[in-house]
Amino acid sequence: MIGLEIVDPVAATGLFGYAWLMIALPALGALLILGFGRFLGKAGPALAVATITGSFALAVALFVQQLAAPADARAVSVPLYTWFSTGAWQLDVGLLVDQLSILFCLLITGVGGLIHVYSLGYMAHDERKGRFFGYLNLFVAAMLVLVLADNYLVLFVGWEGVGLASYLLIGFWQHKPSAAAAAKKAFVMNRVGDLGMVLAISAMLAQFGSSAFSEVNHGAANLVGPWPTAIGLLLLLGACGKSAQVPLQAWLLDAMEGPTPVSALIHAATMVTAGVYLVVRSHAIFELSTVAATTVVLVGTVTLLAGAWIGCAKDDIKKVLAGSTMSQIGYMMLAAGIGPAGYAFAIFHLLTHGAFKANMFLGAGSVMHGMDDDVEMRHYGGLWKYLPVTFWTFACGYLAIIGFPLTSGYFSKDHIIEAAFGQSMLIGSLALLGAGVTAFYMTRLMLMTFGGAKRWADGVHPHESPAVMTVPLVVLAVLSIGAGAVMNWWIQEWLEPATGAHAHEVDLLPTPIGWATMAVVALGVLVGWLVFGRREVPATAPQGNLVARAGRNELYGNSVNDVLVVQPVLAMSRAAVTTDAKGIDGFVGTFTDAIGGLSVAGRRAQNGYVRSYALTMVLGVLAVGAVLILGLVG
């Protein structure tokens, strides 16, 4: 696997020199809205939409230029300035616009732009609307820093920036204690991952003397001993935190407390996929360590099954989608862990998933919009008549995620399953199983929400959302269906220089594994229909068996965290407080009392009488004499 070619980026010319504007525009938007929102008033949201549209236009322009350029001149480095230099280290801030990052830019600004537009309708009645758009712009700017950085340190700035924006947006309705708690949880769990990032970057600085991608890629081959494995595992820890992979998955389901456009943008399409980006970007490291790469595969496989399991049991529409997000990112991780054969597919699935999952989240938001913000699927039913646009667009997303032939998910997921079989029979079978379970729970979601008879209470009047929300849905639905076919024959070759992997032949006709996948998916849909389509859905959840209850409780992830981490830490901090109060403060208290007493005594010597001052001086002279004589004698 070693010895992949490393393509060095060429220097920026022309429009590429302005790549920083992609970041600067939304950053400026965030600054203006958050800093001077009072003066902007209603222009704030419009400004936010305008900045991201500008970024998108620039991304498209750069993409077109790259398409036109010869293959070896597509990766462009845009040095900006020297951040700081100390000793032998010089840390530069620069951007890298290559085949990989431009796809992310298109996803972030494209899907992000649609979600901005959608939010105009969704958040129309929120009194803190301006602030919401400010945070969204902040997120987009930080996410672009993350993907455009040309070294890990700047990437980390973006990494923390999206974490901050995610925290602010999950807790946006901070008057709800659950939202505030969810935000805190997401932030704290991400710190664990960030620790891995910090250590990985420190190790890189120590090993390579630089954190630039190019230096790391070139130098990786010279790593010795446990370093590739160590750096790889630390990076994976960071990726697990950001991408909600087992064991750092627990925050994502709670993060659904945020407004739905946030769930769509940050917790489905973009931020949570940063971990996949990180692994693919660091392929030079992972290729050197079988241990690290295999761990990535394991993490991905476990997460894809765990997420699917949770998705089967939840009745909250957003949490089903969140479980599904975990699961799909698990697929991407799995692909990224497989190695050169999987990088392009990981990114491929990431892009199609970004479209169809954003589509479904926004669809769920549209349903909630019509149902007075109720998220309980047991209160839905028969909505297809009342929300036709939402239904049809959601259906496109549904077909894409289960991998209906020729939709986008069909292409991207099948490749991953095939690659997984290439890795090992076991992993392949598990990935295949996951596809079947996905089909099952998505069918369940569709049937409980749009099918069957109405179950909502009197006084609820489901209605279709305004055009400002449905138009983005339609655009995303088209992408859900068509994006896969467009990219299938192109993306491997396109990404080849960035990932160092060689393209595989892909065919329109399914392979035997492809046929098997289709069969499993059909089975999943059938089971889903048998269970939820033929009989009435009870309005309250049945107790269910052990498997269902485990899924409903998110596989007891929170309990595990509580027992393994929270309780021990609490016990330790209580012990520390006790030691501090009894032991250290007791000692210090005695000491300070003594010093205070000395100080009061000293004040008495300063009595204000010049005669006693003079006497002190005379005594001082005697003391000087005594010390000198003692020194002479001694």
Add this chain to the structure above:
Amino acid sequence: MTVEWRAIAPVLLVLIAAILGILAEAVVPRAQRFFAQVFLTVASIVVAGVLLVTNWRAGLGGPVAMGSMMLDAPTYFMWGALLVFGLISILVFAERELNGGVSAFAASAATVPGSRAEAEASAARLEHTEVFPLALFALGGMMVFPASADLITMFVALEVLSLPLYLMCGMARRRRLLSQEAALKYFLLGAFSSAFFLFGVALLYGYAGSFDLSAIATAVQNPTMGSGVLYAGMGLLAVGLLFKVGVVPFHNWTPDVYMGAPTPVTGFMAICTKLAAVGATLRVFYVALSGERWSWQPLLAVLVVATMVVGAVWGLTQTDIKRTLAYSSIAHAGFIMTAVVGAYAGSPTSPLDSVGSALFYLVVYGLASVGAFAVITMVRNASGEANAIASWSGLGRTSPLLAGIFALFMLSFTGIPLTAGFIGKWAVFAAAWRGGFEWLVIVAVLLSLVAAVFYLRIIVVMFFGEPVDGVVVGRASAFTWLPIAVAAIGVAVLGVFPGPVLDLATAASTFLR
């Protein structure tokens, strides 16, 4: 017999301006007098600074004025520092807006406090501006003091710098009794210490047969008589010098004088006097008595420990902000003197020696000190300055900018990293450590921890207390704001980029003999 006019022009200019100031007091009409004095003072200091820089760049140096002064790199550095700090602290003298249109100095200093004459002078809103020439005389004396090449010149300089200070201390417009009491105490104790100084000079003359520092150094190397006279002379001379530095047990005047003197004068004394006195101490011990290092190092070490203990511990329970800063100045005298005790001469790998680190410390201490006293003039109540720490409560809420700047000065005094104070402490402690006084550094670090309490307490009071009724931040003119701004910027910049000044101090650390 030659006099190097150009080389000593900075000192001469300051002293001539002082004399002109006295004349101006007599001939310039009262209405223009204030402006004339401020102009004369500022202009003379600025021109002296320009002359100083050109002389330094021209490389003038060596013994000057018939060998009575030594123009070497430390002299240049200290003159420069004295001119800068003199300028910014004397600017505060010129503040009149804070006090309702009159200066902070007595309407008629010669009147008896509480007398009719005083009341009439106050009612007439009289202003006397003799404080400006007096400050220039003091500044001139301070410049000569550390540059002296013989002990007689040093003594004359000591008196020239001290006598105007005594007078200036007694010139407060408000709380005149306290001010006059402070002046009298300072005068009496100063005279007392001058006597010791002079006695020490006499004994050293007896020992070496000369007043010249270099001749004394030669005599110490090649003794012609027993060392008893030398030690007695050295001890008594040390008393006179350390009195001015404010080292325990010769520190008693400091709290009373700092509190009683008009606050702008306190700011001037706090740094300029200390600079001159530490400079003279360095010259006496490093030039004349360097051969007796082994006998004066333990002596100074003992006194330094006592100084730091008294400054840090006594300061803890003070309730008056000027008194607190007086104890702070005692503690800082101790910290500076740790470098002096170390007598570290520098090495190629770590060139920052005792002299360089002490000079740098004086600069950073001076910045925070001038700024802090200027801030103190601005916090007022109906009867003038509100000096009780309790009345500073809640200042962080009512005027966050001023309180933030004051907090910056306090943090620098404490030695928190990213302020200049940290670099200064690191420099002097490193010099003492390399000079072989590791134990002294450990004691000093522990005591700076104790001293941190009273600086941080002020910050806590300002930012976490409830505002006190009747305490306001006065509207000051640029005469107060400019020094505060210079000090705050200096403290912040030297905390992050100490390099240039540190290099300059390191380069300016070799005394000529």
